Amino acid sequence: MAERILITGGAQRLGLALARAMLAEGHRVAIHTRRSEPPGDLEAVVLQGDLDDPSVPARIVGEACARLGGLSVLVNNAARFEPDRIDTLDAASFDAHMATNLRAPLLAIQAFAASLEPDGTGLAVNIVDQKIRHPGAGYLSYTLSKIALEGAVRTLAAELAPRVRIAAIAPSIIYESAGMKPGRLETLGARLPLRRATRPEEVAAALAYLIETPSVTGETLFVDSGESLRARSVILGAS
Ligand SMILES: NC(=O)c1ccc[n+]([C@@H]2O[C@H](COP(=O)([O-])OP(=O)(O)OC[C@H]3O[C@@H](n4cnc5c(N)ncnc54)[C@H](OP(=O)(O)O)[C@@H]3O)[C@@H](O)[C@H]2O)c1
Helix, strand or coil: CCCEEEECCCCCCHHHHHHHHHHCCEEEEEEECCCCCCCCCCCCCCCCCCCCCCCCCHHHHHHHHHHHHHCEEEEEEECCCCCCCCCCHHHHHHHHHHHHHCCCCCHHHHHHHHHCCCCCCCEEECCCHHHHCCCCCEHHHHHHHHHHHHHHHHHHHHHHHHEEEEEEEEEEECCCCCCCCHHHHHHHHCCCCCCCCCHHHHHHHHHCCCCCCCCCEEEEEEECCCHHCCCCCHCCCCC
16 A cells, blocks of 8 residues: 655765655655755655754654555654764763754654544654663763653654554664764774665665554664664774
Protein backbone atom coordinates (compact mmCIF):
# COMPACT_ATOMS: atom_id res chain seq x y z
CA MET A 1 0.00 0.00 0.00
CA ALA A 2 1.29 3.45 -0.88
CA GLU A 3 2.05 5.42 2.28
CA ARG A 4 2.12 9.20 2.62
CA ILE A 5 5.40 9.99 4.34
CA LEU A 6 6.94 13.16 5.80
CA ILE A 7 10.71 13.10 6.39
CA THR A 8 12.31 15.99 8.28
CA GLY A 9 15.77 17.10 7.18
CA GLY A 10 15.17 15.30 3.91
CA ALA A 11 17.15 17.41 1.44
CA GLN A 12 20.56 15.77 1.93
CA ARG A 13 22.47 12.82 3.42
CA LEU A 14 20.38 10.26 5.32
CA GLY A 15 17.05 12.08 5.00
CA LEU A 16 17.50 12.29 1.23
CA ALA A 17 18.48 8.61 1.02
CA LEU A 18 15.34 7.69 2.97
CA ALA A 19 13.20 9.89 0.71
CA ARG A 20 14.64 8.30 -2.44
CA ALA A 21 14.18 4.79 -1.04
CA MET A 22 10.57 5.46 -0.04
CA LEU A 23 9.81 7.00 -3.47
CA ALA A 24 11.36 3.95 -5.14
CA GLU A 25 8.96 1.75 -3.14
CA GLY A 26 6.00 3.67 -4.57
CA HIS A 27 5.19 5.81 -1.55
CA ARG A 28 4.29 9.49 -1.70
CA VAL A 29 6.84 11.63 0.09
CA ALA A 30 7.10 15.14 1.52
CA ILE A 31 10.47 16.31 2.76
CA HIS A 32 11.17 19.13 5.12
CA THR A 33 14.30 21.25 4.78
CA ARG A 34 15.71 24.23 6.63
CA ARG A 35 18.44 25.60 4.30
CA SER A 36 19.57 22.76 2.04
CA GLU A 37 18.28 22.63 -1.54
CA PRO A 38 16.97 19.19 -2.44
CA PRO A 39 18.14 17.76 -5.79
CA GLY A 40 15.98 18.91 -8.70
CA ASP A 41 15.04 15.36 -9.70
CA LEU A 42 13.51 14.48 -6.32
CA GLU A 43 9.80 13.86 -6.86
CA ALA A 44 8.75 14.95 -3.40
CA VAL A 45 6.75 17.78 -1.90
CA VAL A 46 9.23 20.21 -0.29
CA LEU A 47 8.41 22.07 2.93
CA GLN A 48 10.62 24.57 4.69
CA GLY A 49 11.13 25.64 8.30
CA ASP A 50 13.45 25.93 11.27
CA LEU A 51 12.43 23.24 13.74
CA ASP A 52 13.83 25.27 16.64
CA ASP A 53 10.74 27.47 16.24
CA PRO A 54 8.12 25.57 18.27
CA SER A 55 5.36 26.47 15.82
CA VAL A 56 7.14 24.82 12.87
CA PRO A 57 6.68 21.07 13.56
CA ALA A 58 2.87 21.35 13.60
CA ARG A 59 2.93 23.69 10.59
CA ILE A 60 4.95 21.33 8.40
CA VAL A 61 2.83 18.34 9.46
CA GLY A 62 -0.27 20.34 8.50
CA GLU A 63 1.24 21.37 5.16
CA ALA A 64 2.32 17.79 4.42
CA CYS A 65 -1.22 16.57 5.17
CA ALA A 66 -2.70 19.22 2.91
CA ARG A 67 -0.31 18.45 0.02
CA LEU A 68 -0.43 14.64 0.30
CA GLY A 69 -4.05 14.23 1.38
CA GLY A 70 -3.12 13.17 4.91
CA LEU A 71 -0.05 11.50 6.38
CA SER A 72 0.47 7.88 7.41
CA VAL A 73 4.19 7.94 8.31
CA LEU A 74 6.33 10.59 10.02
CA VAL A 75 10.12 10.26 10.06
CA ASN A 76 11.88 12.54 12.54
CA ASN A 77 15.33 12.61 10.96
CA ALA A 78 16.55 16.23 11.22
CA ALA A 79 19.08 16.73 13.99
CA ARG A 80 21.66 19.04 15.47
CA PHE A 81 25.06 17.36 16.02
CA GLU A 82 27.65 19.53 17.70
CA PRO A 83 30.43 18.56 20.08
CA ASP A 84 30.44 19.42 23.77
CA ARG A 85 31.54 17.86 27.04
CA ILE A 86 30.69 18.55 30.63
CA ASP A 87 33.57 21.03 30.89
CA THR A 88 32.50 22.96 27.76
CA LEU A 89 28.72 22.62 28.23
CA ASP A 90 26.79 25.86 27.88
CA ALA A 91 23.08 26.50 28.27
CA ALA A 92 22.55 27.75 24.72
CA SER A 93 24.04 24.65 23.07
CA PHE A 94 22.24 22.30 25.47
CA ASP A 95 18.88 24.02 24.85
CA ALA A 96 19.46 24.06 21.08
CA HIS A 97 20.11 20.29 20.98
CA MET A 98 17.00 19.63 23.04
CA ALA A 99 14.90 21.95 20.86
CA THR A 100 15.93 20.34 17.57
CA ASN A 101 16.42 16.73 18.60
CA LEU A 102 13.75 16.24 21.26
CA ARG A 103 11.11 19.00 21.38
CA ALA A 104 10.61 19.26 17.62
CA PRO A 105 10.12 15.48 17.10
CA LEU A 106 7.64 15.36 20.00
CA LEU A 107 5.66 18.33 18.67
CA ALA A 108 5.66 16.74 15.21
CA ILE A 109 4.34 13.47 16.67
CA GLN A 110 1.66 15.41 18.56
CA ALA A 111 0.49 17.10 15.35
CA PHE A 112 0.78 13.86 13.36
CA ALA A 113 -1.38 11.94 15.87
CA ALA A 114 -3.95 14.74 15.88
CA SER A 115 -4.04 14.77 12.06
CA LEU A 116 -5.18 11.14 11.72
CA GLU A 117 -8.77 10.36 10.88
CA PRO A 118 -10.75 8.88 13.82
CA ASP A 119 -10.33 5.38 12.36
CA GLY A 120 -6.88 6.07 10.85
CA THR A 121 -3.54 4.60 11.90
CA GLY A 122 -0.02 5.92 11.59
CA LEU A 123 3.65 5.26 12.29
CA ALA A 124 6.21 7.72 13.66
CA VAL A 125 9.90 6.75 13.40
CA ASN A 126 12.61 8.66 15.22
CA ILE A 127 16.15 8.43 13.89
CA VAL A 128 18.36 8.28 16.98
CA ASP A 129 21.95 7.01 17.28
CA GLN A 130 23.67 3.91 18.65
CA LYS A 131 25.44 6.30 21.06
CA ILE A 132 22.32 6.02 23.24
CA ARG A 133 23.53 2.55 24.36
CA HIS A 134 27.23 3.23 24.50
CA PRO A 135 27.78 6.93 25.06
CA GLY A 136 31.28 8.29 24.82
CA ALA A 137 32.70 11.68 25.69
CA GLY A 138 32.46 14.43 23.12
CA TYR A 139 28.81 14.86 22.17
CA LEU A 140 27.13 15.25 25.54
CA SER A 141 24.09 17.40 24.63
CA TYR A 142 23.51 15.50 21.38
CA THR A 143 23.68 12.11 23.11
CA LEU A 144 21.38 13.18 25.94
CA SER A 145 18.85 14.55 23.46
CA LYS A 146 18.83 11.21 21.57
CA ILE A 147 18.60 9.19 24.82
CA ALA A 148 15.55 11.24 25.79
CA LEU A 149 14.00 10.84 22.35
CA GLU A 150 14.49 7.08 22.48
CA GLY A 151 13.04 7.12 25.99
CA ALA A 152 9.90 8.69 24.59
CA VAL A 153 9.43 5.82 22.15
CA ARG A 154 8.09 3.27 24.63
CA THR A 155 6.11 5.87 26.58
CA LEU A 156 4.40 7.20 23.47
CA ALA A 157 3.94 3.76 21.97
CA ALA A 158 1.91 2.77 25.04
CA GLU A 159 0.05 6.08 25.15
CA LEU A 160 -0.83 6.29 21.47
CA ALA A 161 -1.70 2.63 20.75
CA PRO A 162 -3.68 1.36 18.92
CA ARG A 163 -3.80 4.27 16.46
CA VAL A 164 -0.18 5.35 16.29
CA ARG A 165 2.88 3.11 16.31
CA ILE A 166 6.12 4.68 17.52
CA ALA A 167 9.62 3.35 16.82
CA ALA A 168 13.24 4.40 16.54
CA ILE A 169 16.19 3.44 14.37
CA ALA A 170 19.66 3.74 15.91
CA PRO A 171 22.41 3.81 13.28
CA SER A 172 26.15 3.87 13.78
CA ILE A 173 28.33 6.14 11.69
CA ILE A 174 27.03 6.50 8.13
CA TYR A 175 28.55 9.73 6.86
CA GLU A 176 31.67 11.70 7.63
CA SER A 177 31.05 14.65 9.90
CA ALA A 178 32.62 18.10 9.55
CA GLY A 179 36.35 18.10 10.21
CA MET A 180 36.76 14.32 9.94
CA LYS A 181 40.00 13.22 8.25
CA PRO A 182 39.60 11.57 4.82
CA GLY A 183 39.30 7.80 5.21
CA ARG A 184 38.24 8.04 8.86
CA LEU A 185 34.78 6.62 8.07
CA GLU A 186 36.32 3.44 6.63
CA THR A 187 38.77 3.20 9.55
CA LEU A 188 35.99 3.46 12.11
CA GLY A 189 33.79 1.04 10.17
CA ALA A 190 36.60 -1.53 10.04
CA ARG A 191 36.84 -1.46 13.85
CA LEU A 192 33.16 -2.33 14.38
CA PRO A 193 32.21 -5.91 15.25
CA LEU A 194 30.77 -6.43 11.75
CA ARG A 195 33.77 -4.61 10.16
CA ARG A 196 31.67 -2.15 8.17
CA ALA A 197 30.08 1.28 8.47
CA THR A 198 26.29 1.43 8.24
CA ARG A 199 24.94 2.21 4.79
CA PRO A 200 22.02 4.59 4.24
CA GLU A 201 20.11 1.91 2.33
CA GLU A 202 20.26 -0.31 5.43
CA VAL A 203 18.53 2.40 7.47
CA ALA A 204 15.98 2.66 4.65
CA ALA A 205 15.46 -1.12 4.86
CA ALA A 206 14.79 -0.77 8.60
CA LEU A 207 12.26 1.96 7.89
CA ALA A 208 10.58 -0.22 5.27
CA TYR A 209 10.42 -3.10 7.79
CA LEU A 210 8.73 -0.85 10.36
CA ILE A 211 6.22 0.37 7.77
CA GLU A 212 5.41 -3.17 6.65
CA THR A 213 5.11 -4.75 10.11
CA PRO A 214 1.98 -3.48 11.88
CA SER A 215 2.58 -5.52 15.04
CA VAL A 216 5.80 -3.66 15.89
CA THR A 217 5.66 -0.65 18.20
CA GLY A 218 7.81 0.75 21.00
CA GLU A 219 10.88 -0.79 19.38
CA THR A 220 14.33 0.62 18.65
CA LEU A 221 16.16 -1.10 15.80
CA PHE A 222 19.94 -0.87 16.02
CA VAL A 223 21.40 -0.71 12.51
CA ASP A 224 24.94 -0.24 13.70
CA SER A 225 27.27 -3.10 12.70
CA GLY A 226 27.38 -3.99 16.40
CA GLU A 227 28.89 -0.65 17.47
CA SER A 228 26.63 -0.40 20.51
CA LEU A 229 28.12 -3.71 21.77
CA ARG A 230 31.68 -2.40 21.93
CA ALA A 231 33.52 -0.01 24.22
CA ARG A 232 33.86 3.34 22.46
CA SER A 233 37.55 3.46 23.32
CA VAL A 234 38.15 0.25 21.34
CA ILE A 235 36.43 1.69 18.25
CA LEU A 236 37.80 5.22 18.33
CA GLY A 237 41.34 4.02 18.98
CA ALA A 238 44.28 6.31 19.36
CA SER A 239 44.30 7.92 15.90
N1 LIG B 1 25.54 10.79 9.93
C1 LIG B 1 25.74 9.76 10.70
O1 LIG B 1 26.77 9.07 10.56
C2 LIG B 1 24.73 9.39 11.76
C3 LIG B 1 25.05 8.38 12.69
C4 LIG B 1 24.09 8.04 13.65
C5 LIG B 1 22.87 8.68 13.69
N2 LIG B 1 22.61 9.66 12.78
C6 LIG B 1 21.30 10.34 12.85
O2 LIG B 1 20.70 10.22 11.58
C7 LIG B 1 19.99 11.41 11.26
C8 LIG B 1 20.50 11.98 9.95
O3 LIG B 1 21.90 12.16 10.03
P1 LIG B 1 22.64 13.12 8.97
O4 LIG B 1 24.09 13.02 9.26
O5 LIG B 1 22.12 12.85 7.61
O6 LIG B 1 22.08 14.51 9.51
P2 LIG B 1 22.63 15.98 9.21
O7 LIG B 1 23.09 16.09 7.82
O8 LIG B 1 23.58 16.38 10.30
O9 LIG B 1 21.29 16.80 9.46
C9 LIG B 1 20.11 16.45 8.78
C10 LIG B 1 19.31 17.68 8.54
O10 LIG B 1 18.84 18.21 9.77
C11 LIG B 1 18.41 19.51 9.47
N3 LIG B 1 18.37 20.37 10.64
C12 LIG B 1 19.32 20.54 11.60
N4 LIG B 1 18.90 21.46 12.48
C13 LIG B 1 17.67 21.87 12.07
C14 LIG B 1 16.71 22.81 12.55
N5 LIG B 1 16.92 23.55 13.65
N6 LIG B 1 15.57 22.97 11.86
C15 LIG B 1 15.33 22.26 10.75
N7 LIG B 1 16.19 21.37 10.24
C16 LIG B 1 17.33 21.17 10.90
C17 LIG B 1 19.40 20.05 8.44
O11 LIG B 1 18.64 20.72 7.46
P3 LIG B 1 19.28 21.82 6.46
O12 LIG B 1 20.43 21.12 5.79
O13 LIG B 1 18.19 22.13 5.55
O14 LIG B 1 19.74 22.95 7.32
C18 LIG B 1 20.07 18.81 7.89
O15 LIG B 1 20.00 18.68 6.51
C19 LIG B 1 20.14 12.34 12.45
O16 LIG B 1 19.03 12.23 13.29
C20 LIG B 1 21.40 11.82 13.13
O17 LIG B 1 21.41 12.12 14.51
C21 LIG B 1 23.49 10.03 11.82
